[in-house]
Amino acid sequence: MGSSTENSAFGPTRNPWDTTRVPGGSSGGSAAAVASGMVPLAFGSDTGGSIRQPASLCGIVGVKPTYGVVSRYGLIAFASSLDQIGPFAATVADAALGLEVVAGHDPMDSTSLDLPSPQLLASLDDGVSGTRIGIVEDFLSDVSPECREAVVAAGEALAAAGAKVDRVKIPELLLGLPAYYIIAPAEASSNLSRYDGVRYGLRVDGPDAETMNARTRGEGFGPEVKRRIMIGTYALSAGYYDAYYGQAQKARTLVIRAFEAAYRSFDVLLTPTTPSVAFPFGSKVDDPIQMYMCDVCSIPSSLAGHPAVSVPFALSPEGLPVGVQVLAPALGETVMMRVAASLEAAAPRQARGPVTP
Template sequence: MSWSGGPHGAPEPGAVGLAARVRAGEVRAADVAEETLERVGRRDGELHCFNVVTADAMRSAAAAVDRLVASGADPGPLAGVPVAVKDNLCTRGVPTTCSSKMLEHWVPPYDATVVTRLVAAGALVVGKTNLDEFAMGSSTENSAFGPTRNPWDTSRVPGGSSGGSAAAVAADLAPLALGSDTGGSIRQPAALCGVVGIKPTYGLVSRYGLVAFASSLDQVGPFAATVADAALVLEVIAGHDEMDSTSLDRPVEGLLDATGSGAGGLRVGVVADFLADASADCASAVRAAAEVLAGAGAAVEEVALPELLHGLSAYYLIAPAEASSNLARYDGVRYGLRVDGDDVEQMNARTRAAGFGPEVRRRIMLGTYVLSAGYYDAYYAQAQRVRTLVARTFARAYERFDVLLAPTTPSVAFPLGAKTADPLEMYLADLFTIPSNLAGHPAMSVPFALDPQGLPVGVQVLAPALGEVAMLRAAGVLEAGAAPGARGPVASRSEAGR
């Protein structure tokens, strides 16, 4: 049995189909759980998608779903579907480490709202997935617990920061996963792992229980093997949460339906400026995607939006500024790591020096600097003006277009260690994804092509705030028109070669 179609030829593939079969009593959630755990046990030693696998909790959750089915009650739209949860989302009673020594042994007393909603919908949490420490990075190499490997080629990175979640879906260790996206941390690893990843409109999904990196940019979103599965998860986790003041109070409807309703009449702008900065393979995938959309009845034209490229430098001032404040609380006083000192200041300093890795320390120092008296206007305030410029540039574009089409990343998955020596090189991996975070807009990556080495190439669909329906219509068409084999799950080459 597999949730991604598979040998039994289920009527609907993926999580949508699996949930339907569990709800119909055709498949037992308990069997799904056992098969998942077996697969994780077999593969995760090599890939390191998970920081922790919550086998017992998963089995109990599965049993509860099966009992509901047996009693005739509705176990929910994600009944019996395994889901991997990024390890920066709080899970009651289960360590939530952010892949940092600082929180290695911290166990939250509460669940993130998104976790509560997934569980209420009948999903089975497999475990917590690896990430760049505190979600700062683009390769998952900044994890304090070792990197995650890309299932398409285990010598390569899965992207980041949600690399564990993306790789878990790509390796078929779970059909669904949650990630968080501050500057591309869902879309970039989705592209590098050949899976679907959505960064929703800022405020559409509650951030309560998401350990903050940069609060004005962070957004939780789904990974899945298919566009429909990702849309289904988004329908489950989206919606107002009174625990998050920035949560939007709008009904969320029609996302799953949108994935199959075609692109007829959609106005699509292809972001020309991004093509110039992308590798030839990434750029040609976008051009091919544009043709697929045009063939499906969309009106497609290129648009010049050069201001969007300024987003990267603004982002690397705003995000560290917020991070320097958000991460101040890890001081050794209340929870997490403590390294004792002669007085409280020394204890604070020693704890933070021992608990944070180099990239996190770099960003805290950068953020502290840009907020300092005398520098605020030149850096933070100026970055906010650029952020406004990016939002205005988008607003102008969306007067003419329903969605924008762009590469997700400048290149395909790169080898482990290729960019760790040069932080700026690593930061450029987010060049095309950052503008949507700055504007608070939705965007998603859809696996679309393979490069000559057989590595997946994603294309990105961007939409204005609350433009998820148009975005998912385009994504559904792109998925149908993608190159054969462009999307996961995939058996890793090293495994396939054995």
């Protein structure tokens, strides 16, 4: 969990663009493996941005599909209503191919959609002529200049390619972050309780069962996981449920409705993927709120179950990759990936991996 891989039990992953910086997370290992050219394709799991944020920080393409497009059977659950598996690749076409291969109905996952795999490659190069694209203004103010400028430039590039680009205000999307940090920990607290030293996970023995349980969970979980288990357990407790979990679900509904309204006017939305480029190790690890803020742009589509993709589009003055995010309504992968392909065509080649660390 977390946006930097600094919470990993196996130690942090380094960003191939600058090994003093984080690769993003939580699927930062997959992103770094693709960004450094170790593999052409990797998969990650995205709950609130864990594919898109590291893809952005590592200069590669990362796709979070519509919830239910890829089976979750076999995926270690973090927040079940949000978790989705998706591909990382150096190019939009590779990512599209990866998604086509793993998508499709799975009778072992009740939330898996009973639909054939989306056909993405066939229309990937059809261009964006006439596509209605909305730049979400609400995510332009509290992000770093290079992230804001990348989105503005991306809008211009798409307009030049024939898209109808406009600005849109969707303030409800800002409710996403606080709602997410109730819902995801609540589900995580339930999903992680089976790792008790008897049934699953690490075991640290003790003189009696209670001590063994306490030691196992004390040593087996890092501080961020413990923090989320505590937040989630609290949010679901009798007397607090309505004030926290109940409110968060209402906020989630507001986010979904705001998206619905926006997608009446736009085919896709454009936002920064992250508020900043890759940050140095240790710079946010002691400030969980700062760390959580990394997901502010990626969380809304997770809450709505919508697809989103991060595409490398620019380089920061320090030479670090900057991604932009394309959001689409549920099952809008085809148009979303077509827009991503147009952005890729307009982006400087040096903005994307693989790179040699």
